[in-house]
Amino acid sequence: MSVVTVRVPAKVNVQLAVGAARPDGFHDLANVFLAVGLYDQVTVTPAHGLRVTCEGPDAAQVPLDRSNLAARAAIALAERHGLTPDVHLHIAKDIPVAGGMAGGSADGAGALLACDALWGTGASREELLEICAELGSDVPFSLIGGAALGIGRGERLTVLETGGTFHWVFAMAGRGLSTPAVFREFDRLTEGLGIPEPVASRELLGALAKGDPDALAAAVSNDLQPAALSLFPELADTLAAGEAAGALTSLVSGSGPTTAFLARDTAAAEKIAQALRTSGTCKSVRTASGPAPGATVVGAS
Numbered sequence: 001m002s003v004v005t006v007r008v009p010a011k012v013n014v015q016l017a018v019g020a021a022r023p024d025g026f027h028d029l030a031n032v033f034l035a036v037g038l039y040d041q042v043t044v045t046p047a048h049g050l051r052v053t054c055e056g057p058d059a060a061q062v063p064l065d066r067s068n069l070a071a072r073a074a075i076a077l078a079e080r081h082g083l084t085p086d087v088h089l090h091i092a093k094d095i096p097v098a099g100g101m102a103g104g105s106a107d108g109a110g111a112l113l114a115c116d117a118l119w120g121t122g123a124s125r126e127e128l129l130e131i132c133a134e135l136g137s138d139v140p141f142s143l144i145g146g147a148a149l150g151i152g153r154g155e156r157l158t159v160l161e162t163g164g165t166f167h168w169v170f171a172m173a174g175r176g177l178s179t180p181a182v183f184r185e186f187d188r189l190t191e192g193l194g195i196p197e198p199v200a201s202r203e204l205l206g207a208l209a210k211g212d213p214d215a216l217a218a219a220v221s222n223d224l225q226p227a228a229l230s231l232f233p234e235l236a237d238t239l240a241a242g243e244a245a246g247a248l249t250s251l252v253s254g255s256g257p258t259t260a261f262l263a264r265d266t267a268a269a270e271k272i273a274q275a276l277r278t279s280g281t282c283k284s285v286r287t288a289s290g291p292a293p294g295a296t297v298v299g300a301s
């Protein structure tokens with residue numbers, strides 16, 4: 001094999017229930033992920049040493065050193081199999097950077113799957129998921145895609161059934177938000193309050209299983225939203241603009257600052273997208289539906 005390309009989806013969290021900070025600094029979550037059809041592609045080719053390149057509108061914000069999750073994934077797989085990570089990782093980036101849509105995690109999962117194919121390491125699904133969990137809380141979901149409930153810090157996954165396609169509009173903000181900063185703001189805002197154990201909502205899981213957008217709209221929640229809004233108050237204007245254009249519901253995606261709007265169908269999604277584009281409250285707007293498949297090899301030769 002001399003070149004392998006893997007496509008990996010973005011995610012939106014339709015429920016993000018956050019517990020109190022743990023001794024290790026992470027938070028226990030009940031995290032309901034839905035993969036949506038916005039994709040990064042990771043292409044790997046043999047090289048002398050490890051090299052990362054990136055193309056796309058946000059490419060300038062992507063680190064090209066060993067802190068990049070794609071580089072860390074290649075190193076982790078090589079170490080386990082006694083190889084040196086002599087590979088060029090090229091990321092074609094369409095998922096917003098630092099947007100709360102798991103773009104970095106997608107690149108980690110993509111690089112892992114691509115290097116496994118390039119090097120013929122033949123890692124089992126379990127081994128790949130184990131490496132993903134070491135790389136970051138959201139990386140295992142990027143590998144499996146679809147819909148899943150993540151517990152622990154979000155990495156222990158149970159696949160969820162979905163009874164239909166959900167149509168979304170995403171509004172990208174003019175700047176990013178740091179996930180650790182949003183969790184720290186959550187800690188500050190909830191200090192002294194009793195935080196309940198995070199649990200998945202039965203209504204929400206039922207709505208996903210039925211493919212019912214109205215029931216899903218009534219059940220979505222994001223405990224990080226007040227923290228994201230506290231750090232980025234202008235997001236309230238974006239949420240209001242999407243709601244005014246007929247979104248069934250609006251929410252911050254994960255730790256933000258991307259905002260997500262659920263639409264009844266593709267026509268409604270287009271109308272909401274158009275209204276957001278002219279609202280002056282966001283940098284760019286995309287439509288995408290979910291569930292979308294997880295990391296997939298789309299080219300190999």
Ligand code: C5P
Pocket residue numbers: 025026027028029135136137138152153154179180181183
């Ligand atoms: O796991 P990941 O590296 O993606 O997490 C990034 C940061 O987000 C962590 O360093 C931590 O500050 C925060 N986090 C958390 N609890 C989680 C997941 C992430 O506090 N369950």
